[in-house]
Amino acid sequence: MKSRGAATLLAPAVIALTIFVVLPLLWVVRTSFNETVDGAYMVSAFTFDNYTRFLGSSWYLINTLWFSIRVAIVTTLISVLLGYPVALYIAQTRGLQRSILVTMVLSPLLIGLVTLVYGWIVIFRGGGLLNSLMIALQVYDEPVRYMWDLKGVIILLVYIGMPYIVLSLLDSIERLNPSFVEAARNVGANRWTAFWRITFPLTLPGLYAGLVIVFTLNFSAFAVPLMVGANDTQMIGLVIYREALLNNDLPFASSLSVIMIAANATILMGMAFVFGKLILNRLEVKR
Amino acid sequence: MRTPFMRSPDVGTLALRLFTYVAMAFLFFPIVITLMVSVNPREFILPPTGFTLEWFHAAWTSDTFVRAMGVSLSLGLTASVIANTLAFLAVLAMVRYDFKGKAFINLLIMSPLLIPTTIFSLALYVFFARLGFGAGIPALIIGHSIHVLPFAVRILTASMQNFDTSLEEAARNVGAGPLRTMVSITLPVIKTGLVSSFVLCFVLSWNDFPISVFLAPPGWTPLPVELFSYIKFQYDAVGAALASSLILISAVAMVVIDRMAGLRRVMQR
Amino acid sequence: MKTVADKAIQVEGVCKRYGQVAAVNNVSFDVHHGEFVSLLGPSGCGKTTTLRMIAGFIMASDGAIRVNGRDVTHLPPEKREVGFVFQNYALWPHMTVAENVAFGLKLRKRDKAFIKRKIEESLAVTGLSGYEARLPRELSGGQQQRVALARALALEPQLLLMDEPLSNLDRALRVAMRRELKQLQKRLNMTTLYVTHDQEEALSMSDRVVIMSGGEIARIARPFEVYEDPQSEFVADFVGTTNFFDGTVAGVADGITTVRVGPSLVLHVGSHIQVPTGADVRVLLRPERVRILAAQQEGANVFKARIDFVEYFGPTIRYTAQIATGESLYIETHNNSRAADIGDHVWVNIEPDHFRLIEGRRRRAS
Numbered sequence: 001m002k003s004r005g006a007a008t009l010l011a012p013a014v015i016a017l018t019i020f021v022v023l024p025l026l027w028v029v030r031t032s033f034n035e036t037v038d039g040a041y042m043v044s045a046f047t048f049d050n051y052t053r054f055l056g057s058s059w060y061l062i063n064t065l066w067f068s069i070r071v072a073i074v075t076t077l078i079s080v081l082l083g084y085p086v087a088l089y090i091a092q093t094r095g096l097q098r099s100i101l102v103t104m105v106l107s108p109l110l111i112g113l114v115t116l117v118y119g120w121i122v123i124f125r126g127g128g129l130l131n132s133l134m135i136a137l138q139v140y141d142e143p144v145r146y147m148w149d150l151k152g153v154i155i156l157l158v159y160i161g162m163p164y165i166v167l168s169l170l171d172s173i174e175r176l177n178p179s180f181v182e183a184a185r186n187v188g189a190n191r192w193t194a195f196w197r198i199t200f201p202l203t204l205p206g207l208y209a210g211l212v213i214v215f216t217l218n219f220s221a222f223a224v225p226l227m228v229g230a231n232d233t234q235m236i237g238l239v240i241y242r243e244a245l246l247n248n249d250l251p252f253a254s255s256l257s258v259i260m261i262a263a264n265a266t267i268l269m270g271m272a273f274v275f276g277k278l279i280l281n282r283l284e285v286k287r
Numbered sequence: 288m289r290t291p292f293m294r295s296p297d298v299g300t301l302a303l304r305l306f307t308y309v310a311m312a313f314l315f316f317p318i319v320i321t322l323m324v325s326v327n328p329r330e331f332i333l334p335p336t337g338f339t340l341e342w343f344h345a346a347w348t349s350d351t352f353v354r355a356m357g358v359s360l361s362l363g364l365t366a367s368v369i370a371n372t373l374a375f376l377a378v379l380a381m382v383r384y385d386f387k388g389k390a391f392i393n394l395l396i397m398s399p400l401l402i403p404t405t406i407f408s409l410a411l412y413v414f415f416a417r418l419g420f421g422a423g424i425p426a427l428i429i430g431h432s433i434h435v436l437p438f439a440v441r442i443l444t445a446s447m448q449n450f451d452t453s454l455e456e457a458a459r460n461v462g463a464g465p466l467r468t469m470v471s472i473t474l475p476v477i478k479t480g481l482v483s484s485f486v487l488c489f490v491l492s493w494n495d496f497p498i499s500v501f502l503a504p505p506g507w508t509p510l511p512v513e514l515f516s517y518i519k520f521q522y523d524a525v526g527a528a529l530a531s532s533l534i535l536i537s538a539v540a541m542v543v544i545d546r547m548a549g550l551r552r553v554m555q556r
Numbered sequence: 557m558k559t560v561a562d563k564a565i566q567v568e569g570v571c572k573r574y575g576q577v578a579a580v581n582n583v584s585f586d587v588h589h590g591e592f593v594s595l596l597g598p599s600g601c602g603k604t605t606t607l608r609m610i611a612g613f614i615m616a617s618d619g620a621i622r623v624n625g626r627d628v629t630h631l632p633p634e635k636r637e638v639g640f641v642f643q644n645y646a647l648w649p650h651m652t653v654a655e656n657v658a659f660g661l662k663l664r665k666r667d668k669a670f671i672k673r674k675i676e677e678s679l680a681v682t683g684l685s686g687y688e689a690r691l692p693r694e695l696s697g698g699q700q701q702r703v704a705l706a707r708a709l710a711l712e713p714q715l716l717l718m719d720e721p722l723s724n725l726d727r728a729l730r731v732a733m734r735r736e737l738k739q740l741q742k743r744l745n746m747t748t749l750y751v752t753h754d755q756e757e758a759l760s761m762s763d764r765v766v767i768m769s770g771g772e773i774a775r776i777a778r779p780f781e782v783y784e785d786p787q788s789e790f791v792a793d794f795v796g797t798t799n800f801f802d803g804t805v806a807g808v809a810d811g812i813t814t815v816r817v818g819p820s821l822v823l824h825v826g827s828h829i830q831v832p833t834g835a836d837v838r839v840l841l842r843p844e845r846v847r848i849l850a851a852q853q854e855g856a857n858v859f860k861a862r863i864d865f866v867e868y869f870g871p872t873i874r875y876t877a878q879i880a881t882g883e884s885l886y887i888e889t890h891n892n893s894r895a896a897d898i899g900d901h902v903w904v905n906i907e908p909d910h911f912r913l914i915e916g917r918r919r920r921a922s
Binding site: 009010016021082086099101104112115116118121123125129162170220227241244250 | 297299300304307310311314317324374376379381386395396403406409411412413414430432436490493495496497501511512515526530533534538540551
Binding site: 451453454456457458459460461462463464465467471472475476478 | 611612613632633634636637638639640642643646647648649650659660663664707711
């Protein structure tokens with residue numbers, strides 16, 4: 001009787017998610033084996049052509065898959081380099097200062113991407129603020145290209161990735177017992193040693209959580225390269241978008257999605273292995 | 288006299304603080320710039336030389352934008368209502384009942400958060416194409432509802448977990464039936480959770496670009512997509528005014544959510 | 557002989573099972589009209605589960621519960637008409653004090669004047685007049701406690717169930733509220749079933765105490781009986797402090813049972829129960845029944861003991877001593893008697909009637 005009550009309450013959400021998440025995902029896998037005829041019509045089939053078309057093309061592999069991986073790695077690392085000190089500092093603050101800082105860090109997540117991109121374009125475009133300023137200061141005299149190339153993509157991906165890193169790090173820094181560091185100082189470690197030998201290893205679980213989120217987000221990104229990228233920033237998410245919406249080649253877009261998920265899962269598994277091997281085993285005992 | 292426990296911040300802390308402020312400037316720079324441009328009488332010449340609402344007026348009277356705002360508004364409200372209804376019922380089951388496969392159900396409910404948006408949008412696009420509808424209003428509403436569902440579940444779970452069930456027992460004890468108890472006690476007590484959940488779902492939908500760009504049908508374009516196609520072709524301060532409008536609405540929402548539920552807990556993935 | 561109509565609560569063979577585990581196992585007891593009965597026991601003994609089954613928050617797996625003769629075993633809580641005071645008070649945070657009190661009356665569709673009068677009455681009786689418009693969070697713990705009580709009393713229940721209502725108050729307030737609650741109960745002649753883990757509370761307030769352990773009833777008795785004659789090791793251990801001696805009955809004569817404890821200690825115990833010679837027994841002794849003698853004396857139950865440890869409690873002092881034959885002994889005296897120090901040797905004496913006997917040996921410590 002009890003579990004029937006739970007089943008009734010859960011039914012709407014579970015049914016909705018099954019129909020609109022699980023089934024569509026399965027359908028994507030199925031579609032990836034279909035054929036596109038005359039560049040427009042999808043025909044039910046069972047062919048690996050869509051996969052070989054991508055995986056057999058060194059251009060796609062290098063300029064799309066490998067490119068996306070590189071961009072995701074670079075932007076994730078920059079996000080960590082920027083986010084870690086910020087998280088450390090926020091963890092030391094209290095009260096109003098803290099909630100203002102947290103709100104500021106989080107604001108890129110709640111303010112829409114297009115809006116943020118707009119601001120960056122104002123600053124970075126050819127005749128934008130940065131170029132006007134630099135030319136006025138006579139740092140250089142010709143406008144430099146900041147947007148609509150790789151630099152813009154990286155800046156924006158860092159911009160929207162960093163909040164997640166700060167958030168998950170802040171969580172594990174706060175969970176850290178302050179007496180751990182005090183005990184290290186007490187037995188003779190200086191601040192720097194205490195940080196590297198105590199704080200840093202103990203925040204690795206939070207760092208790992210952040211890395212997983214940001215890497216996945218950035219690896220699959222399509223809106224950022226669509227808005228501020230160029231011909232040479234064909235990230236895999238963007239190619240999926242283009243194939244599906246502009247070329248109407250759903251089978252190819254679907255196979256790219258499957259490849260993307262597989263690649264992402266492989267990389268995350270590698271990351272889990274490295275982190276698990278090196279550090280987490282020792283820390284996760286309690287969980 | 289020495290007071291060993293009170294000392295002024297040392298070099299390390301100062302360096303951290305400086306670094307944080309620079310990073311914050313990086314995060315806030317484009318937002319501030321957009322706001323400044325939107326009220327500056329001379330297009331794109333900074334620092335501002337005056338104050339004008341001319342661009343806002345232009346943005347808020349443009350037929351295209353007003354229409355897009357209407358679309359975003361109805362889309363956001365509908366998606367919020369759907370997501371919060373599903374979420375509330377599911378959370379009730381997850382918090383109040385013990386059953387087998389809870390972890391699996393939880394994974395399923397949180398899955399829209401775990402699947403990259405690109406894949407989720409494409410999957411719905413392909414699925415609705417297969418059903419013969421293609422991108423359309425139902426697909427768009429469903430996409431938004433499902434996308435924000437995990438956030439609603441998270442906020443409501445927090446309020447329901449903190450909810451003291453003896454409040455309900457006390458109501459039953461003085462003679463209230465289950466429905467009456469829900470309406471008179473449970474819902475009013477978790478009101479802040481409900482409101483912040485609703486606001487968060489709305490603002491996430493209101494600002495969404497990736498799902499809308501996949502699923503929005505021609506003629507029913509949400510504001511962010513409209514803004515994107517606008518700034519692709521023209522570059523003027525009207526765009527800034529529109530972007531600023533979006534920023535201000537998000538800011539209000541952020542304050543509401545933070546006061547009621549704690550922004551940070553809500554946004555963690 | 558009491559009849560069914562005299563019984564405000566009848567609990568008959570009630571069980572609550574969660575899977576294989578029985579939280580409450582075959583519990584039966586009655587509460588008479590106007591009586592104050594406590595359910596006392598350590599945490600996890602099933603006392604709160606039993607109370608919540610009577611209120612209907614938990615459904616009994618087995619057995620029957622009757623309130624004033626009416627079978628309520630399967631009724632939902634809102635149909636049971638019993639007052640309940642929660643441990644955490646469970647005041648609805650979005651309602652004022654008056655609204656909290658009025659909620660149940662409004663559900664009963666009483667007219668406005670009646671509700672208003674009832675609010676005034678029940679707040680007056682709990683000493684909260686003037687607090688009508690406050691929200692629960694603006695009240696102190698003790699005041700919240702009073703609102704919870706007023707809310708229950710406003711419905712004029714024939715029966716009041718209280719779940720550790722004083723446990724969240726600090727000690728001084730708890731003692732004051734305890735007296736006030738008891739006086740109110742007497743004045744209203746309110747049948748009360750009261751759950752507590754605090755033995756002092758149970759002993760001082762109750763007409764009868766139901767002691768529970770491991771989901772079962774260990775003892776039902778009046779407070780002084782519980783303390784003076786525990787009848788079981790669990791009760792003796794749980795209520796107050798007790799000296800235990802394991803021994804064998806060496807003989808019974810002239811109303812005195814001689815018990816041999818260890819190789820050389822012999823206790824002379826008043827024969828309040830029949831135990832055959834040769835039987836294994838446990839001898840129970842309350843520490844305050846041990847008398848420290850001013851000087852050496854001859855006679856039965858006089859022992860020499862060395863003081864090993866002294867605890868000063870204020871009104872009383874507890875000594876941990878070792879009898880010359882090796883057994884350890886708790887002694888508790890008023891602080892006006894001659895104080896002994898660690899290492900002192902004293903002579904102690906125990907009246908035979910102050911011992912209590914239980915048959916059998918100590919069960920293996922779990």
